[in-house]
Amino acid sequence: MNILEKITQNKAAFSKSEKKVAEVILANPQTAIHSSIATLAKMSDVSEPTVNRFCRRLDTKGFPDFKLHLAQSLANGTPYVNRHVDENDSPDEYTNKIFESTMASLEVARQSVDVNVVNRVVDLLTQAQKISFFGLGASASVAHDALNKFFRFNVPVVYFEDILMQRMSCMNCSDGDVVVLISHTGRTKSLVEIAQIARMNDATVVGITSADSPLAQECSYVLSLEVPEDTDMYMPMASRIAQLTLIDVLATGFTLRRGNKFRENLKRVKDTLRGSRFEKRND
Amino acid sequence: MNILEKITQNKAAFSKSEKKVAEVILANPQTAIHSSIATLAKMSDVSEPTVNRFCRRLDTKGFPDFKLHLAQSLANGTPYVNRHVDENDSPDEYTNKIFESTMASLEVARQSVDVNVVNRVVDLLTQAQKISFFGLGASASVAHDALNKFFRFNVPVVYFEDILMQRMSCMNCSDGDVVVLISHTGRTKSLVEIAQIARMNDATVVGITSADSPLAQECSYVLSLEVPEDTDMYMPMASRIAQLTLIDVLATGFTLRRGNKFRENLKRVKDTLRGSRFEKRND
DNA sequence: TAAAAAATGTCAAAAAATTACATTTTTCTT
DNA sequence: AAGAAAAATGTAATTTTTTGACATTTTTTA
Secondary structure, eight states: OOHHHHHHHHGGGSOHHHHHHHHHHHHOHHHHTTSOHHHHHHHHTSOHHHHHHHHHHTTOSSHHHHHHHHHHHHSTTOOOOOOOOOTTOOHHHHHHHHHHHHHHHHHHHHHHOOHHHHHHHHHHHHHOSEEEEEEOTHHHHHHHHHHHHHHTTTSOEEEOSSHHHHHHHHHTOOTTEEEEEEOSSSOBHHHHHHHHHHHHTTOEEEEEEOTTSHHHHHOSEEEEOOOOOOGGGOSOOHHHHHHHHHHHHHHHHHHHHHOHHHHHHHHHHHHHGGGGBOOOOOO | OOHHHHHHHHGGGSOHHHHHHHHHHHHOHHHHTTSOHHHHHHHHTSOHHHHHHHHHHTTOSSHHHHHHHHHHHHSTTOOOSOOOOOTTOOHHHHHHHHHHHHHHHHHHHHHHOOHHHHHHHHHHHHHOSEEEEEEOTHHHHHHHHHHHHHHTTTSOEEEOSSHHHHHHHHHTOOTTEEEEEEOSSSOBHHHHHHHHHHHHTTOEEEEEEOTTSHHHHHOSEEEEOOOOOOGGGOSOOHHHHHHHHHHHHHHHHHHHHHOHHHHHHHHHHHHHGGGGBOOOOOO
């Protein structure tokens, strides 16, 4: 677990002197890992044993061990903490916080993905007669994106924003059709109904949603993503990104399964777009 | 740079005893970071100063510093790099690679964002009479997502997929309107034209695109994102994610600028959705 | 094969971290 | 509000760890 996060969380439980140490470290963790216990004690204006006790309170074996943990938290690419945006953050601060917490969420999402289900779903998709992507609200744009990706594969793909169109589309499903439903909470009533309709018409229903949700229960396969959402913002943020990345994974699996010739096909699709673009200068 | 890779690379240049140390470390790096120089020396069957010299050969300040570097290389998620998906990757492998390279791209994107422009654009958006989001192809879903976010702010927001609707919408722009155009390459002809139309009608045009592109040149403000795209896949992947994250940043900046009361408003919007959802059980 | 250079080890000094204990501060009880 | 108990903090000594100086061994080269 990220020790910077841990320091922030436990801050309330620290004593006065320990708080001083915590602040010095949080203010400049990069310096902290390159300091000796004496230097850090001086910077925090406390004694050396206090620093040592601070380290042990964080369940490390001592100061050197603490530095090791800190170094890992600071390692390149290790996203910091799920840092919450604060009322008074400067543009610089909230920009970095959002990027960082998005990266952190992706890491969590990555660990929650069940690769076996991914594999199974890729199987299904490659064999599908028709693939539908549906989502509502924030998840609609994810479905929209999936359309854009899978459309390039020259497979019959369906995407509707309109809920009635979605229902009608599912009514016409048949064996061999795959319906992918996207919802972070998995509690949107209309989407759960759509899952039911699709299943009644023999389609295979894949849910990109959280486990144990009503939607998950109606699906043939569930690709569950456990993403911590910063509810203070009242907006879906990290969940969408995780869903999109999962779509990327599915699309990639799809192309790999189809093999080399298929990828040449993709290149042709991309080349077709060239006419609509300005040429890139070769400086 | 990853020190484990460095050890592997420099292996040839090491002396006999240093090689012994290298092998012990490579065989079990996790143990190495928790050992003292004495323990490691014994394990490698060399003297302590030899271990120390080994560390310095790798451009570290000494043994403790070396352990810090090693700890960082071992940190969760660090084998970062832009790992390319390979023909024969297993589902497990390509899933992890895609998540990792997406995170890596976000890190690159984060560093390329100009915070001053972000701040300026947030300014503009909060004062806009009408905000439009347009994108084509893969960027359409990003615009779609932006619609979903900004719609909650109770600001007039416009989004069209249809290129003619986009043009007409821009023809009707006036002073105080902001048009946000999204394009990874910035070379899509129709989008560049839309930028021109919008500007002719006194709208402020913000581009989320790559710097120095034809689109960038037509914009009043450019939020440039430099994202390395894995062109082998012939699909936009990381670029979208970076664009979406930037949208999140803008949306967050917007709510922060509007202050506390405004956020209560957002909560109300979210609560309105409750009726359309299944209640969450309280276990 | 001998001399030079490089590598390695021994041992002592220096630096860093930790422990034991004394002192101070805070908290709780009456 | 005073005093006792508990918690927190600091001082100083001790231990551990790392590093440096120098001697010895090994390797290289002429």
